[in-house]
Amino acid sequence: MQIAVSxxxxxxxRVVEPRLLLIHFIRDELGLTGSHWxxxxxxxxxxxxxxxxxxxxxxxxxxxxxxxxxxxTVEGLANGGRLDxxxxxxxxxxxLQCGFCTPGMMLTGRWLLDRNPDPSDEEIREAISGQVxxxxxYQNIVRAIRWAANAEAASGEAAGAEAAGxxxxxxx
Amino acid sequence: MxxxxxxxxxxxxxxRFIRGKGMFVDDIALPGMLHGAILRxxxxxxxxxxxxxxxxxxxxxxxxxxxxxxxxxxGMAWMxxxxxxxxxxxxxxxxRFQGQEVAFVVAxxxxxxxxxLELIIVDYEPLPxxxxxxxxxxxxxxxxRDDLPGRxxxxxxxxxxxxxxxxDAVFAGADVVVARDMLYPRVHPAPLxxxxxxxxxxxxxxxxxxxxTSQAPHAHRTLYAMITGLPEHKIRVVSPDIxxxxxxxxxxxxxxxxxxxxxxxxxxxxxxxxxxSENLMSTSFARDYHMHGEIAATRDGTILGLRARVxxxxxxxxxxxxPTKFPAGFFHIFTGSxxxxxxxxxxxxxxxxxxxxxxxxxxxxxxxxxxxxxERMVDLLARELGMDPAELRMKNLLRPEQFPFTCPTGWxxxxxxxxxxxxxxxELAGYAELRREQASRRERGEYMGIGISFFTEGxxxxxxxxxxxxxxxxxxxxxxRIHPTGKAVLSVSCQTQGQGHETTFAQxxxxxxxxxxxxxxxxxxxxxxxxxxxxxYGSRSTAVSGAxxxxxxxxxxxxxxxxxxxxxxxxxxxxEWADGAWRVRGDPEQAATIAQVAMAAHSGLELPDxxxxxxxxxxxxxxxxLTFPFGAYICVTDxxxxxxxxRVRRFxxxxxxxVRINPTIVEGQVHRGxxxxxxxxxxxxxxxxxxxxxxxxxxxxxxxxxxxECPPWELGVTVTPSPxxxxxxxxxxxxxxxxxxxxxxxxxxxxxxxxxVVHADMPLTPAAVWRxxxxxxxxxxxxxx
Numbered sequence: 024m025q026i027a028v029s030x031x032x033x034x035x036x037r038v039v040e041p042r043l044l045l046i047h048f049i050r051d052e053l054g055l056t057g058s059h060w061x062x063x064x065x066x067x068x069x070x071x072x073x074x075x076x077x078x079x080x081x082x083x084x085x086x087x088x089x090x091x092x093x094x095x096t097v098e099g100l101a102n103g104g105r106l107d108x109x110x111x112x113x114x115x116x117x118x119l120q121c122g123f124c125t126p127g128m129m130l131t132g133r134w135l136l137d138r139n140p141d142p143s144d145e146e147i148r149e150a151i152s153g154q155v156x157x158x159x160x161y162q163n164i165v166r167a168i169r170w171a172a173n174a175e176a177a178s179g180e181a182a183g184a185e186a187a188g189x190x191x192x193x194x195x
Numbered sequence: 196m197x198x199x200x201x202x203x204x205x206x207x208x209x210x211r212f213i214r215g216k217g218m219f220v221d222d223i224a225l226p227g228m229l230h231g232a233i234l235r236x237x238x239x240x241x242x243x244x245x246x247x248x249x250x251x252x253x254x255x256x257x258x259x260x261x262x263x264x265x266x267x268x269x270g271m272a273w274m275x276x277x278x279x280x281x282x283x284x285x286x287x288x289x290x291r292f293q294g295q296e297v298a299f300v301v302a303x304x305x306x307x308x309x310x311x312l313e314l315i316i317v318d319y320e321p322l323p324x325x326x327x328x329x330x331x332x333x334x335x336x337x338x339x340r341d342d343l344p345g346r347x348x349x350x351x352x353x354x355x356x357x358x359x360x361x362x363d364a365v366f367a368g369a370d371v372v373v374a375r376d377m378l379y380p381r382v383h384p385a386p387l388x389x390x391x392x393x394x395x396x397x398x399x400x401x402x403x404x405x406x407x408t409s410q411a412p413h414a415h416r417t418l419y420a421m422i423t424g425l426p427e428h429k430i431r432v433v434s435p436d437i438x439x440x441x442x443x444x445x446x447x448x449x450x451x452x453x454x455x456x457x458x459x460x461x462x463x464x465x466x467x468x469x470x471x472s473e474n475l476m477s478t479s480f481a482r483d484y485h486m487h488g489e490i491a492a493t494r495d496g497t498i499l500g501l502r503a504r505v506x507x508x509x510x511x512x513x514x515x516x517x518p519t520k521f522p523a524g525f526f527h528i529f530t531g532s533x534x535x536x537x538x539x540x541x542x543x544x545x546x547x548x549x550x551x552x553x554x555x556x557x558x559x560x561x562x563x564x565x566x567x568x569x570e571r572m573v574d575l576l577a578r579e580l581g582m583d584p585a586e587l588r589m590k591n592l593l594r595p596e597q598f599p600f601t602c603p604t605g606w607x608x609x610x611x612x613x614x615x616x617x618x619x620x621x622e623l624a625g626y627a628e629l630r631r632e633q634a635s636r637r638e639r640g641e642y643m644g645i646g647i648s649f650f651t652e653g654x655x656x657x658x659x660x661x662x663x664x665x666x667x668x669x670x671x672x673x674x675x676r677i678h679p680t681g682k683a684v685l686s687v688s689c690q691t692q693g694q695g696h697e698t699t700f701a702q703x704x705x706x707x708x709x710x711x712x713x714x715x716x717x718x719x720x721x722x723x724x725x726x727x728x729x730x731x732y733g734s735r736s737t738a739v740s741g742a743x744x745x746x747x748x749x750x751x752x753x754x755x756x757x758x759x760x761x762x763x764x765x766x767x768x769x770x771e772w773a774d775g776a777w778r779v780r781g782d783p784e785q786a787a788t789i790a791q792v793a794m795a796a797h798s799g800l801e802l803p804d805x806x807x808x809x810x811x812x813x814x815x816x817x818x819x820x821l822t823f824p825f826g827a828y829i830c831v832t833d834x835x836x837x838x839x840x841x842r843v844r845r846f847x848x849x850x851x852x853x854v855r856i857n858p859t860i861v862e863g864q865v866h867r868g869x870x871x872x873x874x875x876x877x878x879x880x881x882x883x884x885x886x887x888x889x890x891x892x893x894x895x896x897x898x899x900x901x902x903x904e905c906p907p908w909e910l911g912v913t914v915t916p917s918p919x920x921x922x923x924x925x926x927x928x929x930x931x932x933x934x935x936x937x938x939x940x941x942x943x944x945x946x947x948x949x950x951x952v953v954h955a956d957m958p959l960t961p962a963a964v965w966r967x968x969x970x971x972x973x974x975x976x977x978x979x980x
Contacts, residue, residue, distance in 0.1 A: 057215020
């Protein structure tokens with residue numbers, strides 16, 4: 024069957040087997056290997072990508088179900104050359120070790136902050152509770168997402184201050 | 196030595212991983228690449244009557260079907276294990292565990308390879324399975340390894356350590372003896388990336404390249420040469436980014452060899468990646484130690500002796516990955532962190548119809564089991580004596596002035612200050628206040644537990660005189676090249692699976708040579724580009740390869756001294772190393788940095804007779820002893836007696852791993868192991884039913900801790916440098932996995948003390964806790980009604 028999927032803003036049209044999993048479509052058909060496969064049973068979340076605006080476990084979504092929809096993967100997190108604050112947070116806070124769960128964790132972190140810019144540690148833990156990390160014991164992942172929330176709050180305040188300064192015609 | 200380069204440097208590795216640009220084995224796609232899949236046995240024990248591959252071979256996308264018979268024609272149906280046993284690559288005579296490899300299909304895509312597996316018809320004649328390790332020793336038990344000549348039972352070995360007569364004498368004269376059976380259940384390391392390989396056999400050059408999930412690429416190369424008959428210089432093993440190892444990726448697996456044969460037969464690259472169930476059901480498990488412990492003490496709480504009897508379930512093939520001389524690994528370090536008069540342990544290894552393995556999952560070669568035993572026994576003794584478990588430990592811990600300390604089973608602990616670490620943990624925890632809180636909660640009918648463990652590890656295997664795997668001594672090489680502009684490339688044999696070697700090892704070299712860590716690149720994971728060494732496991736990377744990195748950098752520095760002297764027309768004796776440069780004694784402004792010396796060393800500068808140009812150096816580091824990290828852990832739990840649910844409220848961990856090169860990375864390693872402890876103590880076990888069906892074959896059944904089960908970790912530090920390691924460092928990768936499970940279990944049992952529960956085996960699931968309270972404990976290794 025033929026499907027058309029927008030992945031990270033690029034349109035892909037491919038003929039695929041109806042049974043092809045979305046994770047294999049992304050990795051093998053499109054060569055976007057940042058999303059990983061870890062368990063087959065929707066438990067580990069190494070394969071988390073966004074389908075439209077929602078994180079899904081792409082090992083249990085058929086590629087066919089993404090027809091006509093938008094997919095966002097780790098390769099689409101950065102804005103141009105600028106890293107997303109969540110990506111920066113993971114590097115700043117040692118939020119990763121082997122790096123295998125990291126793309127899925129970051130996509131969930133981004134989703135959370137888009138809905139809740141100031142989450143508590145408990146809310147962060149709950150958001151990533153459907154995903155497994157075998158390296159970090161989760162603490163630095165929580166810190167990484169918290170770091171991104173703080174960075175976004177600070178840059179928002181800075182942008183606000185800049186705008187306010189501009190309106191006031193302040194000398195600069 | 197300048198340590199300016201040490202510190203919490205962000206990791207070099209992260210740049211690629213946060214962008215999704217890591218390169219894991221399954222990310223490799225070569226032109227014309229085919230895909231392999233393995234047909235596995237559904238039965239735990241059965242004779243193979245026939246295998247019919249006709250229909251699979253007729254599948255339009257299938258390029259080859261390989262069976263044990265076709266491997267036997269190449270002399271490859273069996274392979275050596277790391278414990279000098281043999282293991283079937285593809286079964287020829289019998290299948291010996293559920294999930295064992297029976298046939299291999301090579302097809303043009305992943306899905307077709309799996310489809311074709313369904314077309315293979317295997318006729319099995321079922322045999323009685325041997326699942327219970329105790330029953331495996333029954334005279335009437337069916338013999339699993341009838342392939343081994345002269346074998347009439349399932350015992351693999353008997354092994355002992357310590358002084359039996361001395362231990363017996365101490366026990367005979369003791370006021371108090373406490374004895375307890377306990378099980379360390381079978382668990383699986385379950386790295387998030389499963390095992391796999393891409394094999395590419397070049398038919399023209401006869402050269403094999405294999406990208407493989409390996410923690411020990413050089414040892415793999417030697418094994419592939421031994422098994423395939425290919426000359427070793429024609430084999431290149433590349434271990435690219437590895438998605439976690441934890442000991443699961445030390446051995447070679449049948450799938451790797453099948454991929455090699457598949458590529459040889461088809462002339463095309465062949466990829467094989469196992470799925471999660473295959474990983475959990477067939478690759479190296481850990482533990483499965485049935486232990487009986489005994490502890491002897493005086494009435495006032497002076498520990499006198501320890502004895503242990505262990506039945507070790509090794510599965511169907513003895514694939515334990517450990518130094519050859521030690522069939523029970525380092526279990527005989529079971530006297531732990533205490534001064535006592537005598538100790539004796541004996542271990543019997545048995546075959547069962549389960550997957551092979553035993554030594555994996557950050558166990559430091561079975562020190563995990565040893566620490567669990569002694570820390571449970573000390574807690575049981577405290578209960579018996581009515582003493583506070585912290586007080587009992589403090590009373591019996593080794594004193595700093597006793598180091599180096601030779602323990603009753605012969606290990607020489609290099610250094611330690613144990614009371615300081617335990618005091619630090621108690622201080623961080625607010626121990627006295629916790630006990631007060633516990634007392635007042637108990638009055639209200641709330642069940643809060645406080646559990647302590649203290650551990651000593653011996654890591655960094657190891658001295659070549661005592662330690663080898665399949666005859667390969669556990670020394671590590673390191674090469675260091677200094678380019679003319681003073682930039683450095685370090686090549687090491689070990690392989691990172693997340694430990695951050697690219698950062699830490701650059702810091703080691705930078706500190707020795709006065710460079711920035713940015714100026715040092717670390718090459719690893721490719722046998723064509725690195726010197727020989729035994730790999731990353733047993734917390735040996737910093738302890739052995741890290742030492743090699745420091746030693747080779749010092750060699751470069753000494754060579755630089757001669758060149759610097761020639762540059763300044765002085766004698767090398769006139770120079771001293773200070774602040775990252777060779778400086779003239781008494782005139783430190785007159786100096787030469789490594790970068791300046793490097794350019795001169797590559798120039799036409801006249802050098803003294805016998806001094807070669809350039810600064811490059813190489814070394815092989817043979818550790819004089821293991822390093823002995825230690826730590827004190829305290830776990831606070833709340834237990835709901837109605838549901839049996841355990842919540843880990845707090846976890847305090849004070850670790851001493853000697854000098855910390857990158858403290859952030861060290862803490863990350865500890866965090867990981869603490870999560871392991873919560874998982875193993877409360878959730879994880881691979882159980883089997885009476886037919887040998889694996890009941891932990893997916894993440895639906897084999898439960899791993901998530902962010903919800905893990906508390907925020909509270910870490911503390913003490914630093915007792917190793918006296919023999921070049922930079923005073925000790926291994927840290929496994930400390931928390933080794934030390935934390937008994938802290939959690941001791942905590943839960945402390946919570947359950949009012950119910951009279953003295954022991955319950957891991958995992959302390961809600962069902963297990965509830966049953967313990969009811970006085971009907973669950974057995975974790977076998978399915979029970």
